[in-house]
Amino acid sequence: MRLDDEVESQNVEDRRGGGMRVGGGIGIGTIVIALAASYFFGINPLTIINGAQVLQGNAPQANAPTNARPADDAGSHFVRRVLGNTERTWQHIFRTQFNQDYPAPKLVLFSDATPTACGTGQSAMGPFYCPPDSTVYIDLSFYRELRDRFGASGDFAQAYVIAHEVGHHIQKVLGISDKYEAARARMSQARGNALSVRLELQADCFAGVWAAVAQQMNAKLMEPGDFEQGLNAAGAIGDDRLQRQSQGRVVPEAFTHGTSEQRQRWLRRGMTSGDIRQCDTFSAQSL
Incomplete structure (x- = not known):
């Protein structure tokens, strides 16, 4: 991706190196259990991690906020530029397709742990979006894991991660998330997991729509091989x-995000169509 000329977003808060400490820490076993509960039972891992911290007397404590200037490292600039592009692209989509302004989300960079409106965010959970505070949270160490553990490297692979979480913000703005939560509350765990897959695949499709429209708005943004990087990242997770x-x-009834093939299919659908109307995973007969 050619991001040098992209205007950086002002909606990024950098909490790295501060902002939160966890007294005594929590064990890796707790994090593993939390992630397993998320996969197999659909339980928000934040719930288990926060409960463990309270029981251990290690509830997270926020440090005093700082007014430090934005960090000048390459990772920070990359995230700000990608988020800035999503803001401009989705503003264009919202104005042309919905005749309304796009309320951009906030993005928080953090290390280890940070307070959120959804509970305590942990690096081990990977990037996530919190609907109550309309904020994307990411520890940039995830990109190293994405490259080294999952074999998904490249700027566009990293941008796709942000675009997917922004896709969840689009779902909130359009009222999709509220309908999803209301429906899931009435379902069994297995049916709820299946509905979660549709939510996640739609976020992948929205990420593809962003990429397609961003390319239409700036033909120099994407470079050869970029879209393939995104598809590789989608398949890796x-x-x-x-x-x-x-x-x-493999335990299909425990799926919450979709198979590698499904994630690639819906990301590609967004990329090739550039049309948010093509991302209705909830009505699709086949995923």
């Missing part, structure tokens, strides 16, 4: 692949 790596077997 499919439920079936992650389950096979972590436990040696």
Whole structure:
């Protein structure tokens, strides 16, 4: 991606190196259990981690806020430029398709742990979007894991991660998230997981729409091989692949994000169509 000329977003808060400490820390076992609960039972991992901290007397404590200037490292500039591009692109989409302004989300850079409106965010959970505070949270160390553990490297692979979380923000703005939460509350765990897959695949499709429209608005933004990087990243974090790596077997009823093939299919659909109307995973007969 050619991001040098992209205007950086002003909606980024950098909490790295401060902002939160966890007294005594929590064990890696707690994090593993939390992530397993998320996969197999649909439980928000924040709930388990926060509960463990309270029981251990290690509730997170926020440090005094600082007014430090934005960091000048390459990772910070990259995130600000990508988020800035999503803001301008989605503003264009919202104005042309919905005749309304786009309320951009905030993005928080953090290390280790940070307070959120959804509970305590942990680096081990990977990037996530919190609807109550309309904020994307990311520890940039995830990009190293994406490259080294999952074999997904490149600027566009990293941008796709941000675009997917912004996709969840689009779902909130359009009222999709509220309908999803209301429907899931009435479902069994298995049906709720299946509905979650549709939510996540739609966020992938929205990420593809962003990429397509961003390319239309700036033909020099994308470079040869960029879209392939995104598709590789989507395939690397499919439920079936992650389950096979972590436990040696695949449990389809526990899927919450979709298979590698499904994630690539819906990301590609957004990329090729550039049309948000093509991302209705909830009505699709086949994913």
